[in-house]
Each structure stands twice: as structure tokens, then as C-alpha cells.
Amino acid sequence: MMKLFIYCLGIVLFFGSCEDKKKASQNENEIENEVEIDTSTSISNQKNNTEKKDSIAYPEITNNNVVSFLTEYGKNNPETKVLISSRFGDIEIELYKDTPLHRANMIYLVKQKYFDETFFHRVVPNFIIQAGNSDIVSTPRKRVALGNKYLLPAEIIPGRIHEYGSVSGAKEYRENPDNRTAPYEFFIFLGPKSSTTHLNGKYTIFGRVTKGMDVVEEISKVKADDGDWPLQNIYITAKVVE
Numbered sequence: 001m002m003k004l005f006i007y008c009l010g011i012v013l014f015f016g017s018c019e020d021k022k023k024a025s026q027n028e029n030e031i032e033n034e035v036e037i038d039t040s041t042s043i044s045n046q047k048n049n050t051e052k053k054d055s056i057a058y059p060e061i062t063n064n065n066v067v068s069f070l071t072e073y074g075k076n077n078p079e080t081k082v083l084i085s086s087r088f089g090d091i092e093i094e095l096y097k098d099t100p101l102h103r104a105n106m107i108y109l110v111k112q113k114y115f116d117e118t119f120f121h122r123v124v125p126n127f128i129i130q131a132g133n134s135d136i137v138s139t140p141r142k143r144v145a146l147g148n149k150y151l152l153p154a155e156i157i158p159g160r161i162h163e164y165g166s167v168s169g170a171k172e173y174r175e176n177p178d179n180r181t182a183p184y185e186f187f188i189f190l191g192p193k194s195s196t197t198h199l200n201g202k203y204t205i206f207g208r209v210t211k212g213m214d215v216v217e218e219i220s221k222v223k224a225d226d227g228d229w230p231l232q233n234i235y236i237t238a239k240v241v242e
Contacts (some may be wrong), residue, residue, distance in 0.1 A: 004085075005233060007085075009093055011064070017196075019197040023139050026033055028082055030079065041047075042126060046101055056074060057162060058108075058147070060145075060228030061096075061145045061146060061150045061167075061183075062111045062150050063146060063149065063150050063151060064151060066101070066147075066150045066151075066152065066153070067101065067153065070100075070101045070105055070108070070152075070178060071101070071104070072101070073104050074100050074101070074103065074107075077104065077107050077108070077111070079107050079240045079241075079242055080094060080096075080103065080242070081093065081094055081095070081210075081240070081241040081242045082095065082099065082107070082110055082207075082237050082238055082239070082240055082241060083100070083132070083239050083240075083241050084115070084212075084237075085236060085237050085238070085239075086120065086215070086219070086234050086236045086237075087234070087235070088215050088218050088219050088233060088234070089212060089215040089218075090211070090212050091126055091188070091209055091211070091216060092129065092148060092209065092210050092211040092212055092214035093167055093205055093207050093210065093216050094207055094209075094210045094239065095107070095167075095206060096157075096205075096206055096209040098155075098157060098206055099155040099157070099204060099205070099206040099207075100155070101152055101153060101155055102148045102152055102169055102181065102205060102206035102207075103207075104153055104203055105242060106206070106207070107157075107185070107188070109146070109238075110183065110239060110240050111240060112142075112143050112145065112146060114132075114143075114184065115131070115132060115236055115237065116227030116236075116237045116238065116240040117134065117136065117139075117216050117235055117236075117237070118131065118132050118133060118134045118139055118235075118236060119131065119133065119134045119230070119233050119234050120219055120226075120230065120234040121133040121134060121229055121230070121234075121237065122227075122228045122229065123219060123220050123221075123222055123228055123230055123234075124220065124222050124228055125194065125220050125221055126190060126191050126192070126220070126222075127189075127190060127191040127195060128187040128188060128189055128190060128191065129187065129190070129216055129219050130170060130186070130187040130188075131172070131185065131186060131187070131188075131218050132184045132185035133184070133185055133238055134233070139148075141185060148182075151176075151180035151181060151182060151183065152168060152169060152179055152180060152181040152182075152183050152204070153178070153180060153181075154178060154179040154181065154204050154212075155204045155206065156179065156201055156202075156203075156204055157205070159185075160205050161193070161200045161205075162189045162191075162193070162196040162199045162200055162203075162205060163189070163193070163208075164189065164190060164213070164215055165188065165189070165190075165208050165209035165210075166188070166189040166198070166205050166207075166208055167186055167187070167188055167189075167205065167206060167207035167208055167209065168186065168187055168203045168204060168205045169181030169182065169183070169185070169186055169203060169204045169206060170182050170185035170186060170187055170203075170204060171202075173233065177205070179203070181203075184204075186206075188209060188216050190213075190216060190217065192221055195242050196220050219234060222234070
């Protein structure tokens, strides 16, 4: 009986040892996975912290400092080409140097990642497509962080009219006799010159599409609601090319 007892006890200890090793192995994998997740999160947080630190270096833009801020920023950031990307393809935009505040504002917003995950939110076939807004919470938060109450002084160049591919700043339809530009939205013109009488001399044209008007055309034809908002959101991202 004693031998039988010892034999049974040995079997129990053997399988118990195997089960403990299996659990230990599972726990080890779980810990490794947890470390990977934590590491990834840490790196992401470090990146986000870096981005926040970079943005903190710039003051909130207001109507009082907009000219001085963008003038200085423009001197240090002389780029003139921006790439707008969506699921329909890429649109390359050249920014005009003779509208320096609008050029600097566009470059600033692109570098601050403002336009990423905003939409082409207004489409009118044979007229315009407009970008820079969205119905997600990140967009107003970005505006508050960068400066929610500033407008750009008009930089309307005599004789410059809206043509196929012109890029212009949008306006707020409140009292705006100085034709100041709402800084966060822009539109690309497609329509015939006959439809520009209410645009020319009232909206600042600060660039033109140099590549991708076929993409602009395709976007302009998507189905939209009664407010010209596409039925399916057209997300965009933007980057400075040169």
C-alpha cells in the first residue's frame, strides 16, 4: 500500500508541475504582451508630448497679433507647396508669395496638423469644393488651441480673378466689410468665369492647383445633402512639399 501511495503521489506532483509550467508560460506571454503595449503607449505619449511642446512654443493667434505672428512665421517658413490627400487622390497646391499672410497661415496650419482629419465638407459641381471643417470634436478643439477668434486681413491682388484651379480663403458671412478671411477653410474654384462676379475682389486668392484637378472634379461630383455637405465624409490630410 505504501508503494502504491508513493506512486500515486508521484503522478499527482508530475502533472501539477506541468500545469504550473504551462500557467507560468501563459503568464510570461501575457506580461510580454503587456510590456509591448505599455512600450507602444509610452512611445506614443512621448510623441504626443513632443508635439504639445512644439505647439506651446507658438502663442495663440488673435486679431491683435495675427499680422506680426504670421509675418515672422513666414520669414522662417518660406515653403510654397502643399499636398492635400484624400481617398480620391492627391491635390498639389502652389501658394502665392504676394499673399504672404495667407501663405504663412496655410503653412502654419499644415505643420500644426490642423487639416488632418478635417473634410472636404462642401461640394458644388461646376463651382467649388471647400475644405477645412468637420463634424468631429477634434476640429473645434484644434481651433481653440491655435486661436479661435482671429481673421486674416484681406490680400486681394488687383486684376487677379478666380480661374479654374484657383485656391481662395473662405469668409464668415457676418459683417465683414474688410473682406477678412476665415483662417481655417479654403476653397478650390472650378466654375466658369461667369460665376465669379460675387467672388472677384471679395475673396483672397492665395494659390492655385498645379496637379490633381481631375481629383477636384471627381470630389465635386459626389452626392451631397441640401447643405452641399457630402453624404460620405471626405477626410483629408495635408503636408508641406517644399
